[in-house]
Each structure stands twice: as C-alpha cells, then as structure tokens.
Amino acid sequence: MVVSQKKHTKKKKELAQSEEKITELAKIAWAKTLKEFYYPPLNEPNFVFDYTQKEGFYIDPDHKWQITMNLANTPLFRDDNEYIDYFHSISLHEVSHYQIIPYDGIINAKLLKAAMKRVNQNFAPIVVNVFGDLVIDFKLFKKYPDLMLWEAKKTYEFIMSSNKNQLSRFTKFLFRAYEKMWDVEISPDNSLNEMDTLVNKVINVILKDFEDETKWEEKVSKVAYHLRGLINDTFTLIGPGVRCDKGKTKRKAPGKGGSIEFPEDILELMDNPLENKNSDKLKRDNEDELRQKAEEFAKETPYSEFGAPAGQAGILIDGNPLATWYRGLAKNLIEIRIFEEKLGGGQVPICPEVWKIGDPIEELDVVQSLLNSPVIIPNITTRKWVFKEGPGHLEEKQIPDLLIVLDSSGSMGWNYTANTNKGRGEYHTALVASFAALHFAVTKGVKFSVINFSNRADICQWTNDYQKAEGTLLRYQGGGTVLPTKALIAQCDKAEKKVLIFIITDFGIYNWGGAKKNMNNLANNGHNIVGFFIGASTIPKNRFKDMLDKVTFYPIKNIKDLINLVIEEVKKYYL
Incomplete structure (x- = not known):
C-alpha cells in the first residue's frame, strides 16, 4: 500500500513537472506569435491543463478578459522545438480570429446575420467559424507553408489515433478543404475524397476574389447554403439533461436555451464551433463602444434580423434590443449647437459723408477731406466717417x-x-x-x-x-x-x-x-x-x-x- 502511494506521488510529481515544462514552451510560442502580429492588445492566455475538455482555446467565464489555452490534449513530440512549432501554429490561428476575421463585434454580427439567411441562429456561428478558419489558414499557409502543413498532419494523426481511425464527416470536410486549398496531402490515403463535391463548392466561393473583404458577408451566406445539409446532419439541438451518444459531446446553444450535440473530434480540430470570437469580447470597460457598434449595425439591419446576431456577437448589452435598434436608426440625424447672437462692442466705419459746421471737430477727417479736394471748404469738401455698431458674436445658449x-x-x-x-x-x-x-x-x-x-x-x-x-x-x-x-x-x-x-x-x-x-x-x-x-x-x-x-x-x-x-x-x- 505504501509502495503504491509512493508510485502515485512520483507520477503526480512527474506530471506536474511535465505540465510546467509544456507551459513554458507554450509561453515562448505565444510571445513569438504576438511579435509577428506586431504586439496586438491581447493578454497572455490563461494556460491550463483541463483533461475534461477537448478544446485548445476558449474564453472561460472565470477569466473573461483573456483567452484560455488548454494544453491537456497536446500531441506528444520528441523535442522542445516541435512543441514550440506546434503551439506557434495554433497560436497564429487563434490570434488571427481577433486580428483578421471576425476581428470585432460588428463584423462578427454582420457575418452571423449573413449566415442566418440560410441556417437557423443556433447554427450560424458554425458557418462563420468554418469560413473564418479557412480564410485564416489560407492566409497563414501562404506565409508559413511548411509550418502549417506539418501542424495539420500532426493534428490529423493525433485525432485519428484518439478516435480509433474514425472521423466524422464534418471533420473529413475540414481536412479535405485544407488539402484542396493548399494543394497538399494531409491524409495518407483517399479516405477524405468522399467530401470532394461539397469541398469544391465551398472553396470556390472562398477563393474567388479572396483578398476582397467587402465580399465576406455575401460569401458567408453562400457557404451557409452549401453547408446547411452537412450541418443539419452533424449538429443536433437537444434539451437539458439529455445524455450524449458515444463519441459525441455537447455545448451550450448560442440561442435561447438548450444544448447542441455534435461529434467530439470537431473540438480537437476547430475548438468549440459554436463559440463567437472577436476582440470586443476581450476588452474591459468598453460598454460605450459596444453600444455604438450595436447602433451602427442597426442602421442597415431590419429588426427581424437584428437581435440574434447582435446578441451572439456580444455587442447588444442593453436589455431592450428594440430600443437599441431605434437608437441606431435615429443616430446622427440631429447634430446641433445652440447659439444666441449678442450685439457687438464697438463702432465700425462704413463710408465718408460731409462734415458740417456744428459737428464735433474730432469727427473731421482731414485725410479724407484732402483726398476729396486740395481746397478745404467747410460744409462742401470736408468729410467725416459714418459709423455703425460692429458685428455681433455668437454666444452659446442654454438648452431648453x-x-x-x-x-x-x-x-x-x-x-x-x-x-x-x-x-x-x-x-x-x-x-x-x-x-x-x-x-x-x-x-x-x-x-x-x-x-x-x-x-x-x-x-x-x-x-x-x-x-x-x-x-x-x-x-x-x-x-x-x-x-x-x-x-x-x-x-x-x-x-x-x-x-x-x-x-x-x-x-x-x-x-x-x-x-x-x-x-x-x-x-x-x-x-x-x-x-x-x-x-x-x-x-x-x-x-x-x-x-x-x-x-x-x-x-x-x-x-x-x-x-x-x-x-x-x-x-x-x-x-
């Protein structure tokens, strides 16, 4: 019994040392990532080892203002540099969500609104996350082709070994999309090829006019149209207390009430597909900024399409969405400053007129008189200036x-x-x-x-x-x-x-x-x-x-x- 306890204590100590080492390597990779993004305003993640969760990154309600990076499901590597490369790759992807797409709350809301034209509001974040992941990783592959391909292969091998060489159709779709977009092989066989028809439709939408970000909303709507069948087959809305089938997990639905069940291997590839990520969710004391973004979003959005995307994107913080919507429609229609004109404080010369005997002598303008005639004759050639009250000035008036x-x-x-x-x-x-x-x-x-x-x-x-x-x-x-x-x-x-x-x-x-x-x-x-x-x-x-x-x-x-x-x-x- 004593020997068993000693072995357990030794293993626990070794595990703690291993976790500490991996955490240090993850911090090195994170710092390297921030440097390459020119140090965006993101806090260092809260590094954890949560073996009950499959996600690598998420926002923990207990650490709302920073990203949580879960290192529990990291693949095993031979040396430290491989760990750093792996963490560097996934950190590049994660930071890109906050710096490229969706970036902030209003872009997130617009993309969700576009997705909701084709799928219900609970499934809209899935479409936005898939679109964002593929856009981000295509950009990253062009810059870091060797790193991105190496990490994709390692992730594929890890997921296959964790799931007894069985992948959900949704995960197959994602890996095959990477193969097609990057023109590479990730799977050693042709097991992903069954998704080719759907993959071709989606990547054709994404790659056309790829650099034109103004077309993101239109593209998201088209991607949602193509993916709606696969999404409906993969994700299921369930009530509270329902137990998941084997190999599946559930996460809280982004809409009101309930949870959504889906294959567990999706978490290992793209983290929580129902989570809406944008930089506004990581900022403190930004209520005024969020209100402004909600009002801006309202200006171009019918009320029937306003509440769900604005709420999921985190920009709808006031209790009454209808009031926020009307506030947005009315915004900047009136911009007024209040003034009252006051009389001027001095005399301004207007024009010369005849100076007559009896007028004050100080009013006689000798220069004007000589300019009129070299001979000064009172009442005829003598001149004086006519004055009037100077212009008034505007003074701010009290508002009624x-x-x-x-x-x-x-x-x-x-x-x-x-x-x-x-x-x-x-x-x-x-x-x-x-x-x-x-x-x-x-x-x-x-x-x-x-x-x-x-x-x-x-x-x-x-x-x-x-x-x-x-x-x-x-x-x-x-x-x-x-x-x-x-x-x-x-x-x-x-x-x-x-x-x-x-x-x-x-x-x-x-x-x-x-x-x-x-x-x-x-x-x-x-x-x-x-x-x-x-x-x-x-x-x-x-x-x-x-x-x-x-x-x-x-x-x-x-x-x-x-x-x-x-x-x-x-x-x-x-x-």
Missing part, C-alpha cells in the same frame, strides 16, 4: 428642456418587424424622429420628458435617463386620440426652465377645441410648441387663427417627411 408628446393611437399604425418603412407604419417614423430628438437632448445634457398618449397619458417624468424615456416611447397603446392637456401643462410646470414641446400626431385628436386655450397659455409663458400633423395636407387656419402667431403647426402630407421636418424644427429653435 425637451418634452416629446407622441400619439400612439390606433390610427398611428406600427409594425416594426416589416422590411420597409412604409410597412412599419406611421408610428415607426414618429419613433425614429422622437429617438433622434431625445438623443440630441442626451448629448447636450438636457432634461427630457415623454408623454405617450392615446386613451390615457403614459408619462416619463423629467429625467436624464434615456432608457426610461425610450421605454415610454415604445409602449404603443393603439386606442383613441385624446390630447392630455392637463398632463402637458403639469410637465411644463415641473420643468426647471422653458420647454420645447414636440406634439407628433395624425390630426385625429378629439379635443383640439378645448386644448387651444391651454396651448396659447403655454406659449404666452415662454414655451415653444410645435405640432406635426400626419396625413393633413393643410392646417385649417380659421380653426387655429388665434394660435398661429404663437404655435407652429406643420401638415405632413407624406409620412416620410416627418423626420426631416422634426430635425429642422429642432435646429430652428435650438440655433
């Missing part, structure tokens, strides 16, 4: 509080999942305008309030928290149209300074007659009121004749004109 009064009645249709602005309805356009005005106020540090009205007034009190205001704007009611004048007056009374009021409606308001007096009173108290009436070709002047000199009304014959009109009014009042 912003009150958005938004009609969400049933006549203001809303279908944000439609693919066209017309199909999204009047309320969609009004929301984009409201979000644009709201976020201009945010950038200027102004307070804002929202009244969303239909049968009732849904009020966001004065705040600097734009997410509260966004939530109120997005609560569509779909009832009748009653302007809540009491709530409007109450919000103006609560404001700390004069208010700019936007009323956005479709002119179907039931109680305009009773609202006129209250609106006149608000205008007389120094508040600026602008009404935008959707669907009206003219404003009935007789009906509003006692208001038109104090309140600005705009008929909106074409719903598309609303956004520009709102922007012009913001500029008008704020400039």
Whole structure:
C-alpha cells in the first residue's frame, strides 16, 4: 500500500513537472506569435491543463478578459522545438480570429446575420467559424507553408489515433478543404475524397476574389447554403439533461436555451464551433463602444434580423434590443449647437459723408477731406466717417428642456418587424424622429420628458435617463386620440426652465377645441410648441387663427417627411 502511494506521488510529481515544462514552451510560442502580429492588445492566455475538455482555446467565464489555452490534449513530440512549432501554429490561428476575421463585434454580427439567411441562429456561428478558419489558414499557409502543413498532419494523426481511425464527416470536410486549398496531402490515403463535391463548392466561393473583404458577408451566406445539409446532419439541438451518444459531446446553444450535440473530434480540430470570437469580447470597460457598434449595425439591419446576431456577437448589452435598434436608426440625424447672437462692442466705419459746421471737430477727417479736394471748404469738401455698431458674436445658449408628446393611437399604425418603412407604419417614423430628438437632448445634457398618449397619458417624468424615456416611447397603446392637456401643462410646470414641446400626431385628436386655450397659455409663458400633423395636407387656419402667431403647426402630407421636418424644427429653435 505504501509502495503504491509512493508510485502515485512520483507520477503526480512527474506530471506536474511535465505540465510546467509544456507551459513554458507554450509561453515562448505565444510571445513569438504576438511579435509577428506586431504586439496586438491581447493578454497572455490563461494556460491550463483541463483533461475534461477537448478544446485548445476558449474564453472561460472565470477569466473573461483573456483567452484560455488548454494544453491537456497536446500531441506528444520528441523535442522542445516541435512543441514550440506546434503551439506557434495554433497560436497564429487563434490570434488571427481577433486580428483578421471576425476581428470585432460588428463584423462578427454582420457575418452571423449573413449566415442566418440560410441556417437557423443556433447554427450560424458554425458557418462563420468554418469560413473564418479557412480564410485564416489560407492566409497563414501562404506565409508559413511548411509550418502549417506539418501542424495539420500532426493534428490529423493525433485525432485519428484518439478516435480509433474514425472521423466524422464534418471533420473529413475540414481536412479535405485544407488539402484542396493548399494543394497538399494531409491524409495518407483517399479516405477524405468522399467530401470532394461539397469541398469544391465551398472553396470556390472562398477563393474567388479572396483578398476582397467587402465580399465576406455575401460569401458567408453562400457557404451557409452549401453547408446547411452537412450541418443539419452533424449538429443536433437537444434539451437539458439529455445524455450524449458515444463519441459525441455537447455545448451550450448560442440561442435561447438548450444544448447542441455534435461529434467530439470537431473540438480537437476547430475548438468549440459554436463559440463567437472577436476582440470586443476581450476588452474591459468598453460598454460605450459596444453600444455604438450595436447602433451602427442597426442602421442597415431590419429588426427581424437584428437581435440574434447582435446578441451572439456580444455587442447588444442593453436589455431592450428594440430600443437599441431605434437608437441606431435615429443616430446622427440631429447634430446641433445652440447659439444666441449678442450685439457687438464697438463702432465700425462704413463710408465718408460731409462734415458740417456744428459737428464735433474730432469727427473731421482731414485725410479724407484732402483726398476729396486740395481746397478745404467747410460744409462742401470736408468729410467725416459714418459709423455703425460692429458685428455681433455668437454666444452659446442654454438648452431648453425637451418634452416629446407622441400619439400612439390606433390610427398611428406600427409594425416594426416589416422590411420597409412604409410597412412599419406611421408610428415607426414618429419613433425614429422622437429617438433622434431625445438623443440630441442626451448629448447636450438636457432634461427630457415623454408623454405617450392615446386613451390615457403614459408619462416619463423629467429625467436624464434615456432608457426610461425610450421605454415610454415604445409602449404603443393603439386606442383613441385624446390630447392630455392637463398632463402637458403639469410637465411644463415641473420643468426647471422653458420647454420645447414636440406634439407628433395624425390630426385625429378629439379635443383640439378645448386644448387651444391651454396651448396659447403655454406659449404666452415662454414655451415653444410645435405640432406635426400626419396625413393633413393643410392646417385649417380659421380653426387655429388665434394660435398661429404663437404655435407652429406643420401638415405632413407624406409620412416620410416627418423626420426631416422634426430635425429642422429642432435646429430652428435650438440655433
């Protein structure tokens, strides 16, 4: 018993020494890799020996801001240089994901969106990872052909020996793709040739206009189309608690709930095919940058295609994807500086005129008089300058509080999942305008309030928290149209300074007659009121004749004109 314990202790010590040695070699290879990439902003990996995992690289939730490099499944080599070469090769590949493709969160989201046109959202990362792996390794092979081929052969031999010379069709596809793209032999026999038809279709897409990165999204969509059959046959969505078949493993699905089962040998070749890798996931304190990227992605993406890719790419960090989407659509529609012109502080000469007896003698300009005539004759040839007040200067003006009064009645249709602005309805356009005005106020540090009205007034009190205001704007009611004048007056009374009021409606308001007096009173108290009436070709002047000199009304014959009109009014009042 004692002898057995000693042997166990000795083996454990030898294993620890071996792991320590391998770790040092991996660090040498990693440093060499960073040097060749000109030292990108990547931390040294967290080196581990996790014999329960097949992946070589992954992001561990316990070490979120750095890559974890698992050395447990490293093939055995004869000397240290082979270990360094092996780690160098796989490190080159790993770093390329963060420096070449997908690089950052927005590129990752765009590629996922392209893949989702052909496969479901849970399988989209598989397509993006396959595409990224093949692009990266083709680039690396052109630069390091001997190293890449040697590592591919060693990996092939290792996977074959670990899996009793049996490979899944997906792994066969990947190895055969490398053989075709590199024009080399990795397998000593023709066992990979069964994948030729599919491989040829995929690599033809990838290699055409290879250096043109603007075609990545189009290519990913085509690759997804070709791979969808193989992916559906290889990967299976399973529920919680389901045990995997022999030779298979499972990883958390990138969508909501469940896991995905697939052959274990895939992990040994490409790590977790469901993991989305990009440099934004390794940065600390970058919430503002992620929000900006999510908003940029929203500008060119229908809402039905927005949430899943943005979420998987890690750029959707706010709780409400719909608010983020509208924020993106409205972004940069308004860019305003607030000035007030002040009178100048001095006199500027404009032109000469006759100096007459009785004018102050100091106003007589002798030079101008002599230039006019060599003989000075008072009242005739004498001259003086006419002056006027010098030009004024612009002084930054205090921004008024912003009150958005938004009609969400049933006549203001809303279908944000439609693919066209017309199909999204009047309320969609009004929301984009409201979000644009709201976020201009945010950038200027102004307070804002929202009244969303239909049968009732849904009020966001004065705040600097734009997410509260966004939530109120997005609560569509779909009832009748009653302007809540009491709530409007109450919000103006609560404001700390004069208010700019936007009323956005479709002119179907039931109680305009009773609202006129209250609106006149608000205008007389120094508040600026602008009404935008959707669907009206003219404003009935007789009906509003006692208001038109104090309140600005705009008929909106074409719903598309609303956004520009709102922007012009913001500029008008704020400039």
